[in-house]
Amino acid sequence: MIRASSDVPARPDAPPGAVRRARRWLPTVLVTLLISVTVLGGFVVAETLPAPEVRPVAIADVLRVRPLPGWEVVRREQATVPLASEGDISGEFAQLTRGSGALDLLALPGVGGDALELADLYATAVLTSQLERLSVSSLVDRITLPTGTEAVRFGYIGSQPQTGAALEGSVTAIVAPSGNGAVFDGWAPQGQLELISEELVAMIARAEVV
């Protein structure tokens, strides 16, 4: 079976076999465009979609957070955290999400102590009860927020018991001079925390703990 050549002669009077130079760039440019649209298109399209109007969120009269566009409150409930010694402490919990990640907020009026103790309490009393295969970073960063508030920050990875999905998160704990405490737990599926980390940092930086 002899096929007719699909190559177009360079000129009508060209000898057999002399073909037009292949267009090498066009397919490569189209492939580049396809990669770009597939990888980055979602972010561009998301920018064009209306983000739900989100008002500042006040939690337990202790914590006030201004969610960035696209973030919304999906859970809000009273919370009780068991203390290492005895008894427990009550507060309020709220969860902000943007779909691909979340920021859990825990306000604990009158928790006392310092930020490091609050971070330790959150890791041992909350994260260990919520996640399997929890691994918490051995180093804790002491940071100062733009508002001048001292805070500590640590990272963790773990998996959700129900689905087995891996999560990674970054916890920021603050204890105000009044003794009120607040915990910001930004988390996302493994590998995706970095994609929302800037927004998490921005919301934490603008938060007020009284």
Added chain:
Amino acid sequence: MARPLSLARSPLHHARFVQPRLPAFWLYTSVVALTGVVAIGEQNLFREMSPSGWALSWGLVLLYAAPVAILIYLLDLYEREPIPLLVAAFVWGAVAATTLSAIGNAGWGIVVARLGGPEFASRWTAALTAPFVEEILKGVGVVLVVLIARDEVDDVMDGFVYGALCGLGFAIVEDVFYFIAVFGGDVEGVLQGFFVRVIASGLYSHVLYTGLVGMAIGLVTSRRDDRPLRDRLRSAGLLVGAAVFGHFLWNSPILEFFPPHPWEGTEWFLIPVATAVKGLPLLLFVVLAIRLAHARERRWLRVTLVSELDEGSVTPQELAILESPRRRFQARRELRRRAGDRAADLLKRLQREQVNLAMVRSRVASETDPALIRHRAVCRSLRDALEAIPGAASAVGSGRPGADRPLG
């Protein structure tokens, strides 16, 4: 004794991967280099988190990947693809497609969340983003191989081989990620992950999805299909649609029969059942598609070489044997027994050059093309050399041109 012609391999075959004059080559290498930095960083992180689990993970996935890669390679019955190009497809899947998909899935995940709300997004994002994002980005790897070595992708099975290897690369990197990040990364967790993702689910993974996408690309770029492009695009669309739908079903909450986590006792036996419910239909579809593709290749070989019978480059008996890899192997084994290794090796080369002749014939525009004439001469001279070996003549000479033997 007649000597076979010295044959430089046709430039139509075994194209190099490194082709600096092609923009597609530079796009491939740039993307793999950039994403490679991210991929290596991730593997370093996993290694630091759990050195033994990380090493075990790679050992296990390579144990699984090696036979699968060989099987994929052997599925191409007539013209095995060049190893450098196969490696290129595999590396694209393992490095570029995985890294780019993580970013793409996140971006389109935001779109799903904004359109459907967080509750909907938590259940459906994986099903609505990954099948499209990942199949496009893996398929791009096959397209780049086509652009780099256009002459190597002749038809559907070639596309399947490149696509399946690209999917295999993607699957093993994703498996390592899951073993460490989802199943905990310790030895027990890695073994659990291996059971769930490889033993129970390994047959239904990215190898199938991207194999189908590769088939579609092979169909569109086929040199052997005389159907109009529109018809081929329609068939290719069906193949891609099947791949995307299979991936969607796998990621979706539909037909979810997994026992609730954590799994204990007999629940582990339910996992292969749960994965089979979602994956088996697509596996059967792919097996059918491969059988059809093999039949298509056999048909192409027969139609192409039948017109060579009068030229003496192939005999009816040889053609009947040539169509079946099993018969080719049996013929060589029989000849080895009767006439020795050299005769069997010559027969192997004759068979390979006859398949190459079919390739050349379907690519040239004229009966008098020098490449075609040269290949005919090579086949004839190889047979002459073979017949000169004592004991081999009766095996290969009985079907000389003009003997008019049935095709068997």
